[in-house]
Amino acid sequence: xxxxxxxxxxxxxxxxxxxxxxxxxxxxxxxxxxxxxxxxxxxxxxxxxxxxxxxxxxxxxxxxxxxxxxxxxxxxxxxxxxxxxxxxxxxxxxxxxxxxxxxxxxxxxxxxxxxxxxxxxxxxxxxxxxxxxxxxxxxxxxxxxxxxxxxxxxxxxxxxxxxxxxxxxxxxxxxxxxxxxxxxxxxxxxxxxxxxxxxxxxxxxxxxxxxxxxxxxxxxxxxxxxxxxxxxxxxxxxxxxxxxxxxxxxxxxxxxxxxxxxxxxxxxxxxxxxxxxxxxxxxxxxxxxxxxxxxxxxxxxxxxxxxxxxxxxxxxxxxxxxxxxxxxxxxxxxxxxxxxxxxxxxxxxxxxxxxxxxxxxxxxxxxxxxxxxxxxxxxxxxxx
Numbered sequence: 001x002x003x004x005x006x007x008x009x010x011x012x013x014x015x016x017x018x019x020x021x022x023x024x025x026x027x028x029x030x031x032x033x034x035x036x037x038x039x040x041x042x043x044x045x046x047x048x049x050x051x052x053x054x055x056x057x058x059x060x061x062x063x064x065x066x067x068x069x070x071x072x073x074x075x076x077x078x079x080x081x082x083x084x085x086x087x088x089x090x091x092x093x094x095x096x097x098x099x100x101x102x103x104x105x106x107x108x109x110x111x112x113x114x115x116x117x118x119x120x121x122x123x124x125x126x127x128x129x130x131x132x133x134x135x136x137x138x139x140x141x142x143x144x145x146x147x148x149x150x151x152x153x154x155x156x157x158x159x160x161x162x163x164x165x166x167x168x169x170x171x172x173x174x175x176x177x178x179x180x181x182x183x184x185x186x187x188x189x190x191x192x193x194x195x196x197x198x199x200x201x202x203x204x205x206x207x208x209x210x211x212x213x214x215x216x217x218x219x220x221x222x223x224x225x226x227x228x229x230x231x232x233x234x235x236x237x238x239x240x241x242x243x244x245x246x247x248x249x250x251x252x253x254x255x256x257x258x259x260x261x262x263x264x265x266x267x268x269x270x271x272x273x274x275x276x277x278x279x280x281x282x283x284x285x286x287x288x289x290x291x292x293x294x295x296x297x298x299x300x301x302x303x304x305x306x307x308x309x310x311x312x313x314x315x316x317x318x319x320x321x322x323x324x325x326x327x328x329x330x331x332x333x334x335x336x337x338x339x340x341x342x343x344x345x346x347x348x349x350x351x352x353x354x355x356x357x358x359x360x361x362x363x364x365x366x367x368x369x370x371x372x373x374x375x376x377x378x379x380x381x382x383x384x
Contacts, residue, residue: 003116003155005104010295010350014104014116014155015093020146023153024136027096028122031129077134080158081149082142090135093152094128095167101158111379116155123155126164127171166235195257196249202262203269204234207241210266214273218292231285232294240298241269244305268312272304279329283336290336295350299357303365310367328364 018026081089098119106114125132132151139146156164208219219237220230228384245252245265255261276284276291283289290296311321335344344361347353 001116001118003104003114005106005112006113010353012349014102014157015360016153016155017118017150018153020135020139020149020151022333023151023229024092024132024139026118026122027125027132029125029129042063048119073130074134074137077131078138081134081138081145086302089149090131090151092128092131093154094131095126095154095156095171096123097126097156097159097164099122099158099161099164102155119157124164126156126168162235166233179348183340196245196252197242199257199262199265200238200245202259203241203266204238205244206263206266207237207269210270213266213270214277216296231292232297233259236294236298240301244269244301248309256300259297267315268308268318269301269304270320271315272307273300274298274319275326276329278323280333280336281330281332288338290338290341291333295353296336296357298354299361302354302358303361306362307365307367324351325365325367328366329361332361332364 001016001018003016006013006015098121100121101120102119103117106112135146135149137150155169204219206220207213207215208217210216212281215231215237217228218231219234220232221234248265252261252265255264280289282289283291285292307322307325311318311325335341342353345353345356347356
């Protein structure tokens with residue numbers, strides 16, 4: 001299919017104009033929709049499809065997706081398709097998602113228009129299920145007219161489940177969409193999953209809510225009421241915290257996975273971020289610096305995991321130890337100026353850039369000094 005590749009900062013997505021008859025074969029409906037004596041049955045949801053399971057669970061709880069209202073809405077949209085002459089029937093874009101990484105071949109060198117491969121599985125509809133359901137019913141009664149309709153679509157590919165879920169939550173949290181009281185926040189969604197994901201979610205919640213957290217109210221999460229400037233999306237931070245938790249999970253399971261243990265690991269990340277704030281000093285939180293932007297914060301979480309693997313205990317004196325450890329970063333503050341940042345940390349995208357910043361910051365540190373004069377674990381146990 002012919003698509004336009006769109007870049008916004010580190011994000012890449014695609015714009016496609018689909019003929020209606022093609023599009024309706026490439027999408028899957030996860031809600032039941034009713035027409036005049038007809039219905040679209042929802043597809044059976046695979047147990048491992050977290051995004052579809054999440055969207056379906058929200059729709060089941062919200063009145064906007066109950067049979068009577070859903071039928072009325074689909075009927076109104078279908079009627080609009082029938083009566084719209086000079087106006088475009090579907091002026092707004094439909095948002096589609098696939099976790100697959102699609103291949104894009106530009107038609108000319110460095111071009112933004114090219115051929116985009118189809119996914120092996122059908123697209124998940126993040127926004128636009130009612131419009132496409134009405135189109136499907138319209139196609140049955142007006143097949144010739146339906147063939148002339150091209151549907152503007154935005155395709156997001158190769159992204160995480162959390163990305164798609166966060167997008168669904170944001171789109172549907174306005175007053176004209178699903179009632180906010182029925183939306184399940186991202187950290188509540190992941191709390192249904194494996195124990196390591198629940199554990200990571202608790203840490204993120206503590207980072208948001210605790211008074212001694214350097215990220216208190218700085219995390220952009222659904223329903224947050226603080227007027228403070230937000231530094232990072234909850235989903236982005238969760239992914240990095242979960243990455244760390246997953247690496248350390250064998251040790252965490254031995255120690256216990258209760259709230260007290262989550263608070264212990266929160267304390268580790270809190271102290272490292274405090275040490276980072278003291279090290280970067282005046283540029284921490286400054287708008288014209290990238291130190292507290294998502295790309296750097298994610299790299300800092302990764303460095304924290306590396307440091308914690310060697311020096312998480314004892315907690316007493318930890319902050320001071322880590323401030324001393326991070327002294328080499330004091331001379332690197334200027335590298336994090338917004339102007340020229342993406343050239344100084346050149347990368348193909350944000351994932352690669354986070355990795356690069358992580359490696360460069362870690363390379364500046366002398367982790368060997370952490371073990372100098374430090375009692376071993378067995379010595380600490382004997383002392384206790």
